[in-house]
Amino acid sequence: MKNTGKTPLVVFGEDWASHPSSTQHLIRKLMHEHPVIWVNSIGLRRPRISWRDINRLFTKLFQILRGKGKAADATDRTTDKPLEIIHPIALPLPGNRLASWFNARSLSRQVKQTLAKHGLANPVLWLSLPTAVDVVGRCGESATLYYAGDDFSALAGVDHDAVIPMEQSLAAKAQAIVAPSPVIADRFPRDNTFIIPHGCDHSLFSTPQPKAKELKDGKPIAGFYGSLDEWLDQDLLIWLARSLPDWKFQFIGPIKTDLGALLSLGNVEFLGVREHHQLPSYVQHWSASLIPFRDTRQIRACNPLKLREYLAAGTPIVSTAFPAVQKYSDHVAICNDRENFRTALQDCLIDEPVDRSARQNRVRSESWEARAHDMQVLIEALHFASLTQNAAMESSTPDKNCSFSNG
Structure with a gap:
């Protein structure tokens, strides 16, 4: 510069x-x-x-x-x-x-x-x-x-x-x-x-990108990217992976806590770290984007960047409840228990193109x-x-x- x-x-x-x-x-x-x-x-x-x-x-x-x-x-x-x-x-x-x-x-x-x-x-x-x-x-x-x-x-x-x-x-x-x-x-x-x-970088996440090579097997994919840390609700994720064996659960990011139990499941995949500019090639093609946070003081104060990036990508979003996500409740499935979370994931499979456009438009001015x-x-x-x-x-x-x- x-x-x-x-x-x-x-x-x-x-x-x-x-x-x-x-x-x-x-x-x-x-x-x-x-x-x-x-x-x-x-x-x-x-x-x-x-x-x-x-x-x-x-x-x-x-x-x-x-x-x-x-x-x-x-x-x-x-x-x-x-x-x-x-x-x-x-x-x-x-x-x-x-x-x-x-x-x-x-x-x-x-x-x-x-x-x-x-x-x-x-x-x-x-x-x-x-x-x-x-x-x-x-x-x-x-x-x-x-x-x-x-x-x-x-x-x-x-x-x-x-x-x-x-x-x-x-x-x-x-x-x-x-x-x-x-x-x-x-x-x-x-x-x-x-x-x-x-x-959010609206242009980066909303511009269509080719599907990443790891997304080729045709199963529905629920994905998450970001630090894989103690604020993730592992109990919820393990239960979801076991109750939805036909889904793949895909995680991108550095592992910063013990995820042994989750990693051991056959339909769970850890891809490691990806460059920020590569993320649209994944999130645009997921069946659902996840925000599976635990209820902690840190999460109640957080305002995750991925929330607006998910919306800009247009993919259906399923999240646990915390203050920052409430503003987008018209475009995010906010779940208070694991059964509702599973149902919301299954509903993502009937998502319409008009819904994708509505999500992208929701954050167009929030660049x-x-x-x-x-x-x-x-x-x-x-x-x-x-x-x-x-x-x-x-x-x-x-x-x-x-x-x-x-x-």
Whole structure:
């Protein structure tokens, strides 16, 4: 991407191109208008003695030694990338005072050096991770925006005792907070919290794609893609697979919990991870798309990206009940027990083309372009307000005993 001359963004998120998060979807659109410096994740918990964590630590170390921006794009096959990707020199020890002190100085130094390299100044800081809170006020920023994409107080895999106080501190420092759902927004002050729901890549998922090679045997297929984690209702899925032996149950995504009992069933298939752009070749041809979530605090706060992507693909959708899905109850079969879920799956086999079109039209206006436009309006307002306030302060000559107040 080029330096467009518009408000620079410094984004603290997960590792670039690691998975298609809402932050990355939005930034990919905003990059066409704003120069973006992306800072890879500094973690939401302390590393454990596990192969996964050890491998991640060595990967991070290799990226730092190799140099800023050079290794981050290895998994990103798209042409749109940030102006630069920073591999943070930071200690993944949320809640540790020494680590916070070191990280604040190290990260702010990296950010300021990168901004200077590209001739940028007065960026808006966009923090999607509370663990970056210590950089606020240290990067010469015009404003700080907290993108609260998840309820970190309920999110699995987070060091809650350390991260929640950091999130509270960030909420107090940020000029604006953006949440994708009312459930998350209710956790923050109303006067500077904005709800901007998730979007979808409508064009990608609605444009007809050839059937993936794994979909050739002719059986009805109930499919799911996303992280295969503890929030999936395995008991429900096992019961469905056993009670519908003529159906195939197909799963796409990384396995992050024990799925041994489900995997052992003959009509259950795990395909592993697929690139985001490959998903329409599957979901468009499934007989039904599944959202089989358990009822947990995390799920009650979630607003899954796959919900709108399923709708854009036009495939019938069968889901368990949770708040975010209720908005689409006219186009999603929402089930409160396993018998209703099975019946809803069977009803998917008599789906009509007009129903497919209705689902696609339901989310046509909910594109990432539309959501990015809303974000851009907010970003420019924050930037302009800050610069205007600073200019007013610099042009005044207050008495030495006076003080400024927001009150």
